[in-house]
Amino acid sequence: MKKAKKAIEIPYTNYLVKDDDFGFIGDLAFDIAKQAETKYLVYRSVKEFVSERFHTDENFLTKINPETKWNLLKPGDLVVVPNVTEFKIEDVVLNKNWAKDEALSKRHVIVDTYQNLAAIWDDSKLVAMFPVTPGQEKFIYRGDFEIKVMVNTPTFRYDKSMLKTGKRSENYHSLPPGPNSPVGLFWAGINKSGIGLHGTASPHTIGRSQSAGCIRFANWDAVRLAFLIRPGARVEVR
Numbered sequence: 673m674k675k676a677k678k679a680i681e682i683p684y685t686n687y688l689v690k691d692d693d694f695g696f697i698g699d700l701a702f703d704i705a706k707q708a709e710t711k712y713l714v715y716r717s718v719k720e721f722v723s724e725r726f727h728t729d730e731n732f733l734t735k736i737n738p739e740t741k742w743n744l745l746k747p748g749d750l751v752v753v754p755n756v757t758e759f760k761i762e763d764v765v766l767n768k769n770w771a772k773d774e775a776l777s778k779r780h781v782i783v784d785t786y787q788n789l790a791a792i793w794d795d796s797k798l799v800a801m802f803p804v805t806p807g808q809e810k811f812i813y814r815g816d817f818e819i820k821v822m823v824n825t826p827t828f829r830y831d832k833s834m835l836k837t838g839k840r841s842e843n844y845h846s847l848p849p850g851p852n853s854p855v856g857l858f859w860a861g862i863n864k865s866g867i868g869l870h871g872t873a874s875p876h877t878i879g880r881s882q883s884a885g886c887i888r889f890a891n892w893d894a895v896r897l898a899f900l901i902r903p904g905a906r907v908e909v910r
Contacts, residue, residue, distance in 0.1 A: 684736065685755040687722060691747040696761055697721050700852055704830055704845050713850030713873070718745045724851065725761070726753040727892055729876040759892035764857055766849070770822035770898045777904030781869070783887050784910055785812055788879040790869070790887060792900050800900055803879040805872070805888040806909075813885060817862040817907045819869075822898055825849035826859035826870075840866065851891060858894040862907055869907070870894060 698714040701707055715721040719742040723730045734740075736752045745751070779799065782791045785806040792799045806812060831844035847853055856871015869887045871894035872878065878890050887909075889897070 680755055682755050684752050686750045687726065687753045689718065689722075689745050689747055689749045689751065692762065693718070693721055694747075696851070704847070708830070708845040708847055711848050713848060713852040715851055718742055722751060722753060724875060724891060725759050727756050727759065727875075727890070728754050759895075761851060761857070761891075764824055764895055766825045768824040770824075770902055772904050773902040776900065776902040779901050780906035780908060781901060782908045782910065785814070786910075790889070800896075802889055802893045805878050812909065813864055813867060814909045817864055817867075817909065819860050819901065819903050819905045819907060820863050821859075821861045822903055823859050824895070824898070825857055826853070826855055828853050828855045830854065855886075856889075856891045856894055858889075858891070858897060860897060860901075869897065 696715055697718060697720075698716075700710070700714050700716050707713060715724070717730075719730045719733055723733050733751070733753070734742075740751055775794075779792055779794050782793065783789075783804065783806060784791070788804055788806060789801055790804045791801045827849055828847040829844050830847050831841055849857070851857060851871075852873045853871075854873055855868075856873060859868050859870045861868040867885050869889065871891040872888045875890040875892075878888060
């Protein structure tokens with residue numbers, strides 16, 4: 673009997689910190705009103721930047737780099753990271769609207785709110801599957817919907833009333849784009865006002881928490897959606 677081959681024979685690799693990385697890193701207030709006054713919601717640290725780049729979280733990076741002084745890292749330094757395909761934020765085209773596509777617009781997404789999974793289908797063929805965070809039970813809109821708009825690096829209308837009760841108010845803040853936006857780096861709005869498939873500022877919570885009605889993906893997965901589906905695609909929330 674042949675021995676089963678491991679999917680990844682080398683689980684870790686090294687990442688060389690680059691000078692350009694620091695263009696995405698800076699000081700960012702936690703206060704929403706102050707965030708609304710900025711132009712871009714940056715990563716707060718090199719550790720946060722690297723953890724998202726390699727699909728992991730900051731605690732895990734600390735465990736596999738026990739001697740690393742993260743606040744002292746500079747270009748040219750090496751850190752140990754999971755051996756996965758890098759999420760390159762520098763390749764995300766800013767403010768890009770995605771149009772309908774003859775093939776991709778015919779696909780459909782099934783969101784399983786019990787298993788916290790979103791599956792993309794092309795007829796009877798499974799194309800991709802992602803872990804997601806669905807809405808709180810009281811905010812889940814189950815049924816059939818259609819994607820109406822898709823955009824990279826969206827701005828976000830932060831409305832505390834909408835997040836708490838599901839109803840809009842006139843007391844809100846318009847937040848700029850960036851990886852620390854509540855909707856992350858991608859938005860796919862459906863034909864239900866204020867609801868969509870989008871990224872997140874907290875990838876470590878995906879599959880472990882609840883949203884205010886939207887379907888959240890990790891940024892590294894969210895930005896892939898435009899290459900798998902397009903406006904016109906059906907979204908079935910179960």
